[in-house]
Structures are given as structure tokens and as C-alpha cells.
Amino acid sequence: MVLKSFVEVHPDSHFPIQNLPYGVFKPEPGSEPRPGVAIGDYVLDLSLIALAGLFDGPYLKNSDCFNQPNLNKFVGLGRPAWKEARTTLQKLLSDSEPTLRDNTSLRQKALLPMVKVQMLLPVAIGDYSDFFASKHHARNCGLMFRGPENAINPNWFHIPIAYHGRASSIVISGTDIIRPRGQGHPTANSLPYFGPSRKLDFELEMAAVVGPGNELGKPVDVNVSADHIFGLVLMNDWSARDIQAWEYMPLGPFLGKSFGTTISPWIVTLDALEPFAFDAPEQNPPPLPYLAEKNSKNYDISLQVSIIPAGHEDACTVTRSNLKHLYWTITQQLAHHTINGCNLRPGDLLGTGTISGPEPESYGCLLELTWNGQKALSLTGTTRTFLEDGDEVILTGCCKGDGYNVGFGECSGKIIPSPPLKHVELS
CATH class of the missing domain: 2.30.30.230 (Fumarylacetoacetase, N-terminal domain)
Known part of the structure; x- marks a missing residue:
């Protein structure tokens, strides 16, 4: 018998009684x-x-x-x-x-x-880590910046790569994002560029909300790590690609990421997602024993990104992807995070990294969709290589059940201009 609520729920709603985020x-x-x-x-x-x-x-x-x-x-x-x-x-x-x-x-x-x-933000986020778990995204970035001979570094197939993000700048859907300032690559013999980012991007991600943590020094077994994940949210880890490209060697992302990360307000539990469990891709070479799962699964969550360009009213869909494309599962990510004894705590956030599929229309960021600005993306009545002031980005995610949806609502944010600098030497 199909479970039904006394509260009227539209058939297209993301929030039927089967969900309850x-x-x-x-x-x-x-x-x-x-x-x-x-x-x-x-x-x-x-x-x-x-x-x-x-x-x-x-x-x-x-x-x-x-x-x-x-x-x-x-x-x-x-x-x-x-x-x-x-x-x-x-x-x-x-x-x-x-x-x-x-x-x-x-x-x-x-x-x-x-x-x-x-x-409001559903949890007080003490710590936030962001992974790099999509093989398609990793390959595309490698092709752009290192070439086909070394598109994906060898360690990527053995270890879920991640960096420690900035929890203080995580904001709830609907919050405006101020265009960040920073340094970019110098040209010829000039000094590095300094000013508002010229390559502002979105990143289509999801994030796991940690439930019970683990004691310092005591890793979580990969086969019980799902018991440490309360649920998932949509996440847009905004990225300033020019700032990131100049700063990331040798320590990785910093100011190109820490200016803002947007999450959706509703946490969809793993119990609600269980009917949509999907076999994870085969991992070759097989992962080390501490990452080898008895039942390795992703979730069949259809994801979409739309942009409302500045001065326009209509949204234009720019990509469609799916969480099932992840190479490293959310449970492997959590287990790896703790294998050195790192203690996670309730409310911590673990981002998946950009979720790209195998086809160009499923790439999860403008860096890939425009191939680092080399080809403009056609929107309704305009074009984009990267985000302009006034652009609004909307992420959605939904699982299709038998006569019902289990969805996440929206994760949105609008880009606003960098404010004037005061008391900063510009020359």
C-alpha cells in the first residue's frame, strides 16, 4: 500500500511523506x-x-x-x-x-x-572538507592543465583526494555571493593581476552531513561508515578559477574557494534515499583493504544546474548530471577521512567535489562546460564563459520513485559585485 499524507502534496513535489527531510x-x-x-x-x-x-x-x-x-x-x-x-x-x-x-x-x-x-543553516558546521571524487571531472581538469599523457595523477585511483575547506563561509540557499578579489597569473613580465575574479564559476556538488563522530585516533570502518552519515544536501562550492590557478601550487585551494559555499536547506536522510541506491562504478585497481566495501553504492539522484543571466527573467539549464557518476563513494570518503585518526563531529560537512558525467552536457562546472573559457556557453539571448555580476545559479536534485519524488529543493545564489576596497594599497 502506498504511504500517503493527510497533508496535500502535489505529485511533482520534492517533499512527500516518503522523504521528510x-x-x-x-x-x-x-x-x-x-x-x-x-x-x-x-x-x-x-x-x-x-x-x-x-x-x-x-x-x-x-x-x-x-x-x-x-x-x-x-x-x-x-x-x-x-x-x-x-x-x-x-x-x-x-x-x-x-x-x-x-x-x-x-x-x-x-x-x-x-x-x-x-x-537557516540546518547544522552548526564545525569543519568542512571537500573531496575530488568524480573521475570525469578529474580527467577533464587534467586534460586542460596537464594534457592527455597525465590527465589523472596515479594516486587519484588509490586515494580519495580532498582539501580542508572553510566552514565559516558556508551559507544557506538564497544568500548573495560577493565576487571575490585576489591575485591571478601575471602576463609577460608584469606583476600578478589583482582585482575582482575574472573567472568565477559554480561547482555542482552534494555534501554528506556527519552524524555521530568518532574518537580521536579511532578510524571508522568503511562498512559501517553509513551509520555516521545522517544525510545529504545540495552544495555549490563557488570557485574563482583564476585565483585558484595562481595559488594552488603547491598546497591546493585557498582563497579561490573560501569566499563562499552554498548548501540547500533540507537534509535528505540516507533512509529516504535507500530505495534509490545504485551500484557504484567498478574501481580499478581495487582499493586498499580499508577502502574495500562489501556493498559499494551511490544513489541515483538526478542533478541539474540552471543559470538566470543578469538582466533576464528565464532560467536556462546548462547541465544535467547524477550522483551515481561518483567514483569514490560517500562512505569511502568518510572512512578515508578518519583513517589517520582524524575525529569527525556531528554536523561536519563532507563535499563530494564537482559531479560530472561522461558527456559534455553532464559536466558539473563552467570550467569544463566552456573548456576554461575557450568556447562560450549559449544561454537564452546571451553567452557566458564564466559568471557575471547579477547571474543567479540554481542547483536542483531529485530521485524519481514510483508515483513520488524524493528531492532536495533548490540551492541558489546570485553573484553581486565586489564592494569598493578601503585602506588597501592597490599599486
């Missing part, structure tokens, strides 16, 4: 943040559901995890608590359960129209 919101300006789940066009206030005593299972009955300004305490409780919450919420929201459906007062207070609330 978690987020944090303010009901109105000045109010306190509180956790919620998305159902159709509504947000269910979990603080009120908890206050009413409706979380009555062994893990959540006496917990104050839904009376918090973020989801860190809840995600840190682990999979048994997550499953208990999901079972409880699906029962409460089902069309055959009267507890919430027929309680007019509680229903009106706890179910709020999504368009009237303010969404």
Missing part, C-alpha cells in the same frame, strides 16, 4: 530557530510535536534534541534515533492516523506554509 527555520522574524521537516508545501515544527509528547519512543521520549537552534544534537544521536523519528513522523502525517490530523489546534500551530518561514 530535516531543516531549521524561523516561523517569523525575531523568533527562535527550531528544527522542522518538509511535507509538501509545509514545514512541520518538531519542537511543538515534541512538546506535545508525540515522540514517545525509547530514544526520543526524554530528549530535548528538537528544542535546539540546530540539528546537531539530533544527528549526533545516531541511526536508531533517526529511524525512530522517521517512523513516528510518517505515522503522524499519514492519512489514516488521527493524532495530528484531527487535532485542529496543534495542526494549525505546527504545520506552517513553507513560503512564510525563513530557512
